[in-house]
Amino acid sequence: MFNPTGADVAEPETMPHSVEAEQQLLGAILTNNDIYDRIASIITSKHFYDPVHARIYEVAAARIARNQLASPVTLKAFLQDDEGLKELGGAAYLARLAGAAVSSFAVRDYAQMIYDLAVRRELISLGRDISAKAAKIDVAHEPREQIVEAEQALYRMAEQGQGEQGFVSFLRAVTDAVNVANAAYQREGQLSGISTGLVDLDKKLGGLHPSDLLILAGRPSMGKTSLATNIAFNVAKAYRRGTKPDGTEGAVEGGVVGFYSLEMSAEQLAARILSEAAEVPSEQIRRGDMTEEEFRRFVEAAKSLEACPLYIDDTPALPIAQLAARARRLKRTHGLDVLMVDYLQLVRGTGRGDNRVNEIAEISMGLKAIAKELNIPVIALSQLSRQVESRDDKRPQLSDLRESGSIEQDADVVMFVFREEYYKEREKPGDHDLEKMAQWQEEMERLHGKAEVIIGKQRHGPIGTVELSFEGRFTRFGNLVKPWQNGGTDAF
Numbered sequence: 407m408f409n410p411t412g413a414d415v416a417e418p419e420t421m422p423h424s425v426e427a428e429q430q431l432l433g434a435i436l437t438n439n440d441i442y443d444r445i446a447s448i449i450t451s452k453h454f455y456d457p458v459h460a461r462i463y464e465v466a467a468a469r470i471a472r473n474q475l476a477s478p479v480t481l482k483a484f485l486q487d488d489e490g491l492k493e494l495g496g497a498a499y500l501a502r503l504a505g506a507a508v509s510s511f512a513v514r515d516y517a518q519m520i521y522d523l524a525v526r527r528e529l530i531s532l533g534r535d536i537s538a539k540a541a542k543i544d545v546a547h548e549p550r551e552q553i554v555e556a557e558q559a560l561y562r563m564a565e566q567g568q569g570e571q572g573f574v575s576f577l578r579a580v581t582d583a584v585n586v587a588n589a590a591y592q593r594e595g596q597l598s599g600i601s602t603g604l605v606d607l608d609k610k611l612g613g614l615h616p617s618d619l620l621i622l623a624g625r626p627s628m629g630k631t632s633l634a635t636n637i638a639f640n641v642a643k644a645y646r647r648g649t650k651p652d653g654t655e656g657a658v659e660g661g662v663v664g665f666y667s668l669e670m671s672a673e674q675l676a677a678r679i680l681s682e683a684a685e686v687p688s689e690q691i692r693r694g695d696m697t698e699e700e701f702r703r704f705v706e707a708a709k710s711l712e713a714c715p716l717y718i719d720d721t722p723a724l725p726i727a728q729l730a731a732r733a734r735r736l737k738r739t740h741g742l743d744v745l746m747v748d749y750l751q752l753v754r755g756t757g758r759g760d761n762r763v764n765e766i767a768e769i770s771m772g773l774k775a776i777a778k779e780l781n782i783p784v785i786a787l788s789q790l791s792r793q794v795e796s797r798d799d800k801r802p803q804l805s806d807l808r809e810s811g812s813i814e815q816d817a818d819v820v821m822f823v824f825r826e827e828y829y830k831e832r833e834k835p836g837d838h839d840l841e842k843m844a845q846w847q848e849e850m851e852r853l854h855g856k857a858e859v860i861i862g863k864q865r866h867g868p869i870g871t872v873e874l875s876f877e878g879r880f881t882r883f884g885n886l887v888k889p890w891q892n893g894g895t896d897a898f
Contacts, residue, residue, distance in 0.1 A: 423455035433507025603640025661743025749787035767812035
């Protein structure tokens, strides 16, 4: 039964609410329907505490959406059988609401207040649910699962209202575009995004741009993870905090990097980064087979990297919803400028896995949504299908992407790592064929230590190939010195 005081007898009177704010807002809408457009993006009927007020708002909103008048007179016909409204005085209550409404300038404040109080009530309800579930000892609900459920529920609440920004004026869009161009101009025409630390790749991409999803794909042993760790290390190593051009505090060089390593453990990934920094082969690090000099370099590299803002999460088979939640938490607690995911096919969707193509589509859309919501570049590694191996030319192309449709569609940039040396090595002829052996050795010499990053798609720039150096012993990609830069020889 409805309580005219506005308090729900089934709940404690301490539940946060403001009947007066709801009355003022409804009165303002019934007096001037144009006000609805100013508050529709903030609240819905479910945010009202008083159920009668919720129904009045719902009917008014439905009429206004059809370009029909919502006034005490027009609403009377739709609500005359409403028992709750009858207890408050029926049609006379609607007239009182409209008559008591103050000026419309404060309606957004009222709407925000109603929304905030609704969120507080939701938090209280969620707290009660968590408490009730925790108290109920059930074999089917492990405490760890309950923690994950509670975290997801909290982040769903945090997300509400964030995507409702609506249209942006062309003036503001143009201003943002000019600011991006100015950032590049201030860096002497080099970059508008975050530098990868690889000069030729930066020239092609213009750096790593906020809200972009970059896919880094390749067959096994091409060096996808190595290139991702190299970029992550370069970005984190260059990190410098300061005041950005827009006046906010943040990274002015490099950035804070989050690395989801779904395939390798955090320790293995750290060993790779240390191998690159200390110039000690990773297999020697793993075996502990180091000279005193190498071990000293290894320890010094570890000390210098202690302060590096590189955060690794090696939880296997992470669902896309949790991946997003953890990224948000990292941004809130430590900051986040670049996010790496190694690799896309190891992330789980929310479905039951009955359709793998749909699940991959959900994951790629989720990664793009994270990039836009957190306004950061997201680099996701991806496997390629085996059809590459059956071709004479092993260079990958867009159609080689596994479950490719959605990945290709959602990505702003698609890059392929390709090392011809890897394939040529497996074509070694027999020792008896001296001519073929000589030709093979010549080709191996030409290809040794070289890698290609093929940009197959770039939404805001050119496609093409970037040549890099590759040192397999240290799993390190670097800038390739061209013959004309080094007296006619290649150097790394």
